[in-house]
Amino acid sequence: MPLLELVELTKIFRTPHGEARAVDGITLSVEAGETLGIIGESGSGKSTLGRLILRLTEPDSGSVVIEGQDVLALGRGELRRKRRHWQIVFQEPFASLNPRLTIRQIVEEPLIVARMGDRAERRLRVLATLEEVGLSADFMDRRPANLSGGQQQRVGIARALVTNPSLVVLDEPTSSLDLTIRASILRTLARLRASRGLTYVFISHDIETVRHFCSTVAVMHRGKIVEVGPTRDVLIAPQHPYTQSLISAALPVVPYSAAVGTTNSQGQTS
């Protein structure tokens, strides 16, 4: 049984200019331990999809089943109690941390909400989780503003993982970080995936990141999934013209290689 299953999931935003079909009948499944990458250009509905999975936005129709649990059938209270099993990491590390709280308070909060452990246990758990994401105990009493972007994102990850979730939605977790930090955050995420057996939904617009990080990839375009499959297959031999153009639009890793020529010709054919 897949860990996450989406069937015909649809969300339509009604604006004064008409309807925007942000997520348009998406059907997907993710096996436990797998990492599903979702790529697509800005506005293709990637982030909305991530939020629909966790029911941070209410879908218009369709179903979301995580670990056999129909998420949309849950009542408000039940949903809140279940949330510790499904977590999210946001793109903007600073904006997603409460600037008034210390790092300890931020990471401890999900535990308090989930009523996990007493004070001493929570403290140990916060320490252990911070350690796991590569932050020392010295950070406990600082506030987000005193941390670098990479450190803030590590706090964001620790906070998402502290309740020991099974599914984590990563909504462009490295997009606002610079390249060296990006790599080290991705390594941390990969290590946690291996040690905890996590399932990720990794939302990104960066093909190179997805190539290295995801086992499966789904390509989104205007609210629909145009292509889905094992990362290697999709990125090496894209079938859908949109995927082809998306791949050709990415800058080559080696700028002066012959790839530049092929990229252009591919770009024109699509």
Add this chain to the structure above:
Amino acid sequence: MIRYIISRLLLAALLLCGLITLSFGLVSLLPGDPAVALLGEYATPADVARIHAELGLDLPFWDRYLGYMSRTLSGDLGHSLFTGSSVSSEILTRLPNTLVYLVPGLVLALIIGMASGTFAAYRYRRFADKAFTFWISILMAMPEFVLALVLLFVFYQQLRIAPAPIGMLSSAQITPPHVTGSIPVDAIIAGQWGTFSSILGRAVLPIVTMGLFFAAPFGKTVRSGLLQVLQSPQIEFARACGLRPAQVFRYALSDIRGSLMTYLVLLFAASLSGAAIVESVFSWPGVGGWSLDGVLKGDVPVIQGFVLIMGSTSLLGYVLLDALITLLDPRTRSKAVAGRRQKRLAETPAAIS
């Protein structure tokens, strides 16, 4: 923390001196000669000179400035040119009359604005939000005296449930024994609760006027502030980790609390000047109507007194505001309480990523 508050108070004292200087400058900025205003167009030059001497207007600039400064700081705000009554004692007896409806009015504005703005933010783009925006625009386009007249028309003229706008007391009521000179305060001192509640009853329409008038801009600020915070990733995560809606709201509110409090103090300062108009409509014997009268007549000491009262009340408001915001925010609180310890902590090398 104490040091911080003292530094704020010192700054406020400096600003107060500046305020007094400005109020002094008013005399020369205002059109017309006070002596002419007092004696009329056809005064003889000899009379004008006599009045100038009486008011000290013939003295050199520095003498006048320093004299005004020291008199004002010792609490003597001069005498009205027309009635001859002491400006400071007029203010002392009239200020409670104004506060008796102004403070409840602002509290009402706070409650209405907070509740409706929050409701609209949570119902963003739905019917309730649109209705809110519609009514707010109407209220914001309406000057306070129009609002006061509309309320009078409906509740006094048509429904006959509000008392007539003829001041604070009806002629049938006995004024309480003179202690402080301020009727509401004296009524409380004398234990005349009937008189006091009748004053409050007459204050209902001014309270509602102030409440509605200031609820509009405040509610709008609450709505737009909350809208922004509620969509921030920080609040999104609070929901994602399963916090109760009330707690999520508390977090959102603590994010905009500072700006809301600042706005409230601004509104309070504005309401003092708005009081002038509302008091004229309701014939309310407060500082507002009295100062408006002074402005129209060119009664310089009265105008100066009003400017000083308004200015120093706002100054006091800002000092309190600064102290409160600092105390409420854990970031600035720790800095203000133990700045050095915090600094040392931040310098310890602990960087990993």
